[in-house]
Amino acid sequence: MKERVALIESALAESIPAEWNVPERLKDAMYYSLLAGGKRLRPLLVLAAAEATGAAFVPKAALLAGCAIEMIHTYSLIHDDLPAMDNDDFRRGRPTNHKVYGEAMAILAGDGLLTHAFYTMSEAAAASGLDAPHALALVSELSAYAGARGMVGGQAADMLGEQGVTKLEELEYIHLHKTADLIVCSLRAGARIGRATETQLEALTLFGRSLGLAFQIQDDILDLTGDESKLGKPLHSDEKQQKVTYPYFIGLEASREKVGQLTQAAVDAVAGAGFAKPGRLLEFAQYLMNRDH
């Protein structure tokens, strides 16, 4: 795992070529957030899904696809932290992008990363050797899962919901789109590069939805019971921001049970889809359920 993370870090560090004629401050702002560490969960899932297919796949294609999705994830954090959105001053223990570079540059760094994600995904598609329809599916799915019907829609619902999320279903819509969609996208991208069958892609969609939702509920739980030094942010921030959470609706214990049930559903989906090497995917499910940050 550590070795893979190192590979991903070095691919990300090279993702904006030195020869680009780009204002330095914009490039700095993009790299500031892109290279801020983090679990690199999404690129790791791309690699794990490609590996699960058991097919010969081009590692470079999977690595590039992982970088593309990490760029989307990173831009979304930059924009979500803006004063007009969640107004956060710290992220992973460091000042947020706009606190360092100013709001204008943070908006543009986000736009730049979002745009470059599609360049990087088209490079992944070219490296994958897939034919035109399948190569283009890598691009169009990234857009679908990241855009208005995906992650952006989830964030919009979250913003609108702050004026009062009243139902658990609304909270679930937010989590599914804000978090799960990009996880599903990562899995499908890796599997597509590994030449997965339609059935396998569908199994991974269910795996990713369940895991993404579990991941988010676990976030809610950690915000109440975690270790501040491991989380890199103060506890009870949801409460302070008057955000409704799973524990708020159904209590802490039922939330923990829900994480367990979703993890099992994820495991079952993948176990039944005839993957040649599903081991690492299944490890992920366990890891996410038991994480402390």
Next chain:
Amino acid sequence: MKERVALIESALAESIPAEWNVPERLKDAMYYSLLAGGKRLRPLLVLAAAEATGAAFVPKAALLAGCAIEMIHTYSLIHDDLPAMDNDDFRRGRPTNHKVYGEAMAILAGDGLLTHAFYTMSEAAAASGLDAPHALALVSELSAYAGARGMVGGQAADMLGEQGVTKLEELEYIHLHKTADLIVCSLRAGARIGRATETQLEALTLFGRSLGLAFQIQDDILDLTGDESKLGKPLHSDEKQQKVTYPYFIGLEASREKVGQLTQAAVDAVAGAGFAKPGRLLEFAQYLMNRDH
């Protein structure tokens, strides 16, 4: 021309499918700016460039590519108008997106349009019938011209330059990237769909750079000498925002001459590249030089 604009308008109006499960307010905010009229210059250039090749091309592919680029253009206007950027309250005679929907939703509407542009371009690429490398080039070029080394970089330089653009070269960098790059992208996308040669793509790049720069200088001139009711915004807004312009550096008369020279360079580039039907492209050059809004 009117017929083509009507085609583009109707394609844009259908570009966000009704069956999408998207927060209504986000969808409204996206459509508010996407369907706010305007010249539709970029989609028209895509169609003109495809036509110039004289090749049989799929009109649907060119129309979709035009919509994709118009989405990029529209998102850039939404984000540029934000309080942290140019802080504009009006655009084309209507309140700007964030004045109607609030800053958070305006940021997300921009992100949504930017992301959907790549879905739409991948649909265009699929409809074009091009092979994988050429289909993916449509996507990667959109990213390159719209991103940090293109339009986003131009806007960043513009923001940074407000603390003092001191040279004409810096202003030219801003115009080339902020405006010309997306025009070049439109021309190349249309020509790629029409199976243009490399030489023709290069000629269109020069045509677009010259025309894009001329377009922006014409904007600077119109801000000083235009008709407010046609422009849909008050005169002398550059001066009020302390923006340096071509007329500021070289005077009004030399700026007008420069527009003429650039237009001629554009015409020469296209005239010498062996296009089968360059007529409409050449009309564009004349139209842009003589426009009053």
